[in-house]
Amino acid sequence: MTELTNQTIAQALEGLKKKQFSAKELTEAHIKVMEETRHLNAYITETPEQALEAAQESDKKITAGDMRPLEGIPIGMKDLFCTKGVRTTAASKILGNFVPQYESTVSGKMLADGAVILGKTNLDEFAMGSSNTTSAFGNVISPWKRSDGSNADLVPGGSSGGSSAAVSARSCMAATGTDTGGSIRQPAAFCGIAGIKPTYGRCSRWGVIAFASSLDQPGIFARDVKDCAIVLKSMSGHDPKDSTSANKPVPEFAAALTGNVKGLKVGIPKEYNVEGMPAEITAIWQKGMDWLKTGGAEIVDISLPHTKYALPTYYIIAPAECSSNLARYDGVRYGLRVDGENLNDMYGKSRAAGFGNEVTRRILIGTYVLSSGYYDAYYIKAQKLRRLIYEDFINAYQKCDVILTPTAPSAAFAIGENDDDPLKMYLNDVFTVPASLAGIPGMSVPAGLDAQGLPLGLQILGRHWDEETVFRVSDFIETAAAFDAVPQMVKKAA
Amino acid sequence: MAEIVKGETGDWEIVIGMEVHAQITSQSKLFSGAATAFGAEPNSQVSFVDAAMPGMLPVLNQYCVEQAIRTGLGLNAQINMTSVFERKNYFYPDLPQGYQISQFQHPIVGEGEIEIDLSDGTVKPIRIERLHMEQDAGKSLHDQHPTKSFVDLNRSGTALMEIVSRPDIRGAEEAAAYLSKLRMILRYLGTCDGNMDEGSMRADVNLSMRRVGEEKLGTRCEIKNVNSIKAVQMAIAYESRRQVEVLENGGTIKQETRLWDPAKGETRSMRSKEEAHDYRYFPDPDLLPLVLQPQLVEKIEASLPELPDQKKHRFMSEFGLGAYDASVLIAERSRADFFEQAAKGRNAKLVANWLLNELLALLNKEGKSIAESPISAAHLGQLVGLISDNTISGKIAKDVFADMFASGKDASQIVEEKGLKQVTDTGAIEKTIDEVLAENADKVGEFRSGKDKLFGFFVGQVMKKSGGKLNPSAVNDILMAKLKS
Numbered sequence: 008m009t010e011l012t013n014q015t016i017a018q019a020l021e022g023l024k025k026k027q028f029s030a031k032e033l034t035e036a037h038i039k040v041m042e043e044t045r046h047l048n049a050y051i052t053e054t055p056e057q058a059l060e061a062a063q064e065s066d067k068k069i070t071a072g073d074m075r076p077l078e079g080i081p082i083g084m085k086d087l088f089c090t091k092g093v094r095t096t097a098a099s100k101i102l103g104n105f106v107p108q109y110e111s112t113v114s115g116k117m118l119a120d121g122a123v124i125l126g127k128t129n130l131d132e133f134a135m136g137s138s139n140t141t142s143a144f145g146n147v148i149s150p151w152k153r154s155d156g157s158n159a160d161l162v163p164g165g166s167s168g169g170s171s172a173a174v175s176a177r178s179c180m181a182a183t184g185t186d187t188g189g190s191i192r193q194p195a196a197f198c199g200i201a202g203i204k205p206t207y208g209r210c211s212r213w214g215v216i217a218f219a220s221s222l223d224q225p226g227i228f229a230r231d232v233k234d235c236a237i238v239l240k241s242m243s244g245h246d247p248k249d250s251t252s253a254n255k256p257v258p259e260f261a262a263a264l265t266g267n268v269k270g271l272k273v274g275i276p277k278e279y280n281v282e283g284m285p286a287e288i289t290a291i292w293q294k295g296m297d298w299l300k301t302g303g304a305e306i307v308d309i310s311l312p313h314t315k316y317a318l319p320t321y322y323i324i325a326p327a328e329c330s331s332n333l334a335r336y337d338g339v340r341y342g343l344r345v346d347g348e349n350l351n352d353m354y355g356k357s358r359a360a361g362f363g364n365e366v367t368r369r370i371l372i373g374t375y376v377l378s379s380g381y382y383d384a385y386y387i388k389a390q391k392l393r394r395l396i397y398e399d400f401i402n403a404y405q406k407c408d409v410i411l412t413p414t415a416p417s418a419a420f421a422i423g424e425n426d427d428d429p430l431k432m433y434l435n436d437v438f439t440v441p442a443s444l445a446g447i448p449g450m451s452v453p454a455g456l457d458a459q460g461l462p463l464g465l466q467i468l469g470r471h472w473d474e475e476t477v478f479r480v481s482d483f484i485e486t487a488a489a490f491d492a493v494p495q496m497v498k499k500a501a
Numbered sequence: 502m503a504e505i506v507k508g509e510t511g512d513w514e515i516v517i518g519m520e521v522h523a524q525i526t527s528q529s530k531l532f533s534g535a536a537t538a539f540g541a542e543p544n545s546q547v548s549f550v551d552a553a554m555p556g557m558l559p560v561l562n563q564y565c566v567e568q569a570i571r572t573g574l575g576l577n578a579q580i581n582m583t584s585v586f587e588r589k590n591y592f593y594p595d596l597p598q599g600y601q602i603s604q605f606q607h608p609i610v611g612e613g614e615i616e617i618d619l620s621d622g623t624v625k626p627i628r629i630e631r632l633h634m635e636q637d638a639g640k641s642l643h644d645q646h647p648t649k650s651f652v653d654l655n656r657s658g659t660a661l662m663e664i665v666s667r668p669d670i671r672g673a674e675e676a677a678a679y680l681s682k683l684r685m686i687l688r689y690l691g692t693c694d695g696n697m698d699e700g701s702m703r704a705d706v707n708l709s710m711r712r713v714g715e716e717k718l719g720t721r722c723e724i725k726n727v728n729s730i731k732a733v734q735m736a737i738a739y740e741s742r743r744q745v746e747v748l749e750n751g752g753t754i755k756q757e758t759r760l761w762d763p764a765k766g767e768t769r770s771m772r773s774k775e776e777a778h779d780y781r782y783f784p785d786p787d788l789l790p791l792v793l794q795p796q797l798v799e800k801i802e803a804s805l806p807e808l809p810d811q812k813k814h815r816f817m818s819e820f821g822l823g824a825y826d827a828s829v830l831i832a833e834r835s836r837a838d839f840f841e842q843a844a845k846g847r848n849a850k851l852v853a854n855w856l857l858n859e860l861l862a863l864l865n866k867e868g869k870s871i872a873e874s875p876i877s878a879a880h881l882g883q884l885v886g887l888i889s890d891n892t893i894s895g896k897i898a899k900d901v902f903a904d905m906f907a908s909g910k911d912a913s914q915i916v917e918e919k920g921l922k923q924v925t926d927t928g929a930i931e932k933t934i935d936e937v938l939a940e941n942a943d944k945v946g947e948f949r950s951g952k953d954k955l956f957g958f959f960v961g962q963v964m965k966k967s968g969g970k971l972n973p974s975a976v977n978d979i980l981m982a983k984l985k986s
Binding site for chain 2: 214217328
């Protein structure tokens with residue numbers, strides 16, 4: 008680790024502006040870490056040449072005094088965002104060597120703002136998973152290790168595990184994610200970094216490979232809350248090409264970080280105090296409340312009564328949408344094709360060879376719940392519950408401005424630990440899924456370490472379109488927690 | 502007129518409901534900006550959305566929505582202010598998304614009604630159940646290669662309206678009349694070109710049989726691939742007989758989809774109810790519910806053209822035309838417009854006769870549409886004007902008309918150039934008559950001795966000598982007077 012890779016985006020922009028270093032140097036430093044940390048498998052495709060070209064372009068802009076908001080900032084792009092001319096895989100075999108002829112709206116906006124894309128980061132196949140163990144390109148390994156000397160490889164969280172691992176390992180300054188049920192917030196917590204899923208509709212989904220359209224939302228990982236605010240500003244905004252993107256003005260998110268939470272009402276949902284929650288999680292949650300109280304915020308007990316239905320609801324709606332969204336991968340026009348004796352045989356063989364187990368499982372569940380005779384009992388009921396969960400939040404926000412919860416019910420687990428038990432794996436999302444169903448913004452900030460030295464995150468949920476308050480509270484907690492732990496390997500490199 | 506099928510054991514009634522797919526007239530597709538022109542090079546009108554590339558999203562074409570509303574209003578139907586697009590899931594190579602975006606539980610248009618005109622001069626209302634919007638699929642080509650199928654996605658994503666009738670149709674004639682009237686309304690509205698041979702209007706026929714007097718509906722079969730009005734009639738004739746035969750032989754009709762084979766002139770089973778797809782409809786999460794503003798519907802309503810039935814009734818009352826003439830005139834909007842233009846300030850009935858009996862016959866013979874007519878509406882009106890004010894006779898008018906059709910010149914010019922103006926001057930008429938009588942003194946004698954029939958001969962000679970230009974009634978009067986004197 009060099010000084011160049013150990014700074015925030017805000018600092019780097021300042022350094023670039025003052026010509027303390029060039030964008031090329033900044034990019035080269037991160038490429039070097041990317042190469043040194045290849046064993047983490049955080050990137051599926053590295054694009055160092057394009058990155059250096061972009062960095063040189065940035066240097067010209069800087070010299071011309073024409074700096075853009077993300078000028079020269081090396082980032083990772085979750086390999087679910089289509090990137091023009093760069094292979095995009097969704098971590099699935101079914102896409103083969105698919106190279107999009109178009110740039111997703113979000114990556115396009117970031118490029119237009121001067122960001123330098125170092126590569127496409129690994130993820131769970133089609134973003135389906137909570138541990139980044141379902142990727143057809145192999146597991147991502149967290150840069151973190153338990154302090155008990157076990158040396159077991161840990162999961163970085165999922166589905167955006169490549170992005171969280173890369174930011175945590177310092178191989179990029181920020182990385183995009185998508186969050187369908189917690190795929191940004193949970194990996195952020197596992198990797199000890201900040202990550203935000205904005206309000207559904209804040210960032211365009213155009214060019215983002217779909218998992219569950221009514222839940223998918225792009226967002227960002229970075230080392231701290233302010234960096235998230237800076238980058239999210241660039242990613243956000245109305246896109247006429249996405250009918251679900253909202254035509255709302257995008258605030259200057261970074262300006263919301265006032266450090267002041269005085270008078271804010273912070274809701275604590277009693278339903279999130281789940282049975283069997285590790286004491287360490289309860290303790291970090293309590294710490295969060297104490298910090299906010301000290302800062303002058305008011306802690307309010309709230310109830311989100313339908314919380315217990317969130318996971319079953321999610322695991323009906325998300326697979327239902329996924330079963331339909333993934334129907335286009337049929338081997339006819341692009342991607343993997345395995346020839347068969349006839350059309351149906353070709354479909355069957357191509358999809359069987361192209362999709363991994365978790366994706367197959369969800370397609371099957373989704374197909375089942377939408378089938379004639381089951382639709383009302385599953386899909387319609389789930390939609391009704393989703394409405395009730397949404398209303399839970401609307402009602403809660405009558406009483407409070409933000410909601411504070413743990414991000415996940417545990418710290419990162421070892422690779423393979425939950426593999427044989429999908430249900431246990433799904434429980435990882437218990438605190439993140441309700442916000443996804445309601446479409447509200449949520450952020451995870453690192454708040455401390457558990458007994459084994461692994462990071463624990465706190466989740467801050469806000470009202471629809473009120474990312475500003477989410478950022479303000481998150482930033483306050485980040486400061487109060489003074490979280491400065493980094494993975495052993497990062498320390499060693501330094 | 503309900504058609505009765507006479508069976509061995511009694512009379513059977515045909516019960517039909519129709520599903521018509523009408524391609525919406527629009528420059529671009531329902532959810533993408535790709536063009537929709539017919540007959541383009543394969544796969545030349547395909548956007549990333551139409552090809553269902555990863556990450557692509559549909560955006561609803563506002564113009565297509567307006568076209569659907571316009572059609573709904575033209576069908577006297579309920580416009581639903583909120584409607585929902587759903588996904589109809591099935592796998593097929595010409596369906597790139599693996600689902601068709603359609604409307605299922607909440608269509609944009611609800612119940613309506615149109616009138617059909619039957620050959621016995623009666624009018625029958627047919628109820629419309631619904632109209633919904635959906636994407637068309639692409640086209641699979643199986644005849645391009647011995648072992649491979651090709652796919653053309655030009656049509657993929659094109660906007661369709663599916664118009665579903667109630668089972669109010671009672672036979673082939675009514676079915677044909679329904680399709681004709683529906684096509685006429687769509688063409689008047691400009692929402693579908695109605696060209697069945699280009700596939701921009703396609704019909705599925707749901708047919709069941711029941712004994713005359715029975716209230717309960719029988720089990721129906723859906724007949725697909727009936728792509729002309731004639732094919733619809735033939736398919737109904739075949740299928741109704743087939744079902745009666747099955748029923749009378751003690752069998753039951755299985756609910757199934759059948760394919761019309763125009764070459765063999767028969768329907769055959771395509772798939773049974775049990776084999777039917779489970780389409781797993783659910784609301785498309787990429788699209789918000791379609792909520793219409795009342796002002797939009799009002800604006801479209803205010804801009805609706807006069808519809809065929811309204812026009813027919815107006816032609817009858819305003820111009821004194823008979824129901825049949827009026828219905829032929831309104832069958833095409835361009836024809837009705839032509840008529841109204843020609844009839845302006847003229848004898849409308851006479852204009853209608855000339856248009857229906859002469860011009861349309863000639864155009865038809867030459868395979869031309871009214872828009873391609875060498876005789877303009879104004880010129881036809883002028884011709885009728887010249888007849889009405891006795892400038893030319895009806896007989897001369899036929900020659901002038903033929904000349905107009907061939908040359909494109911107007912009637913006055915031809916009359917002037919060829920000196921065809923009718924002579925009404927008594928002196929000139931008398932002179933010609935005198936000459937004819939002098940040349941045929943023998944025949945004059947015969948006439949006077951009682952051979953009355955020769956009168957026609959004299960008239961013919963007079964007209965021949967004058968080149969037909971003499972006013973016929975004046976010729977009659979003067980000739981009679983002279984012969985009898």
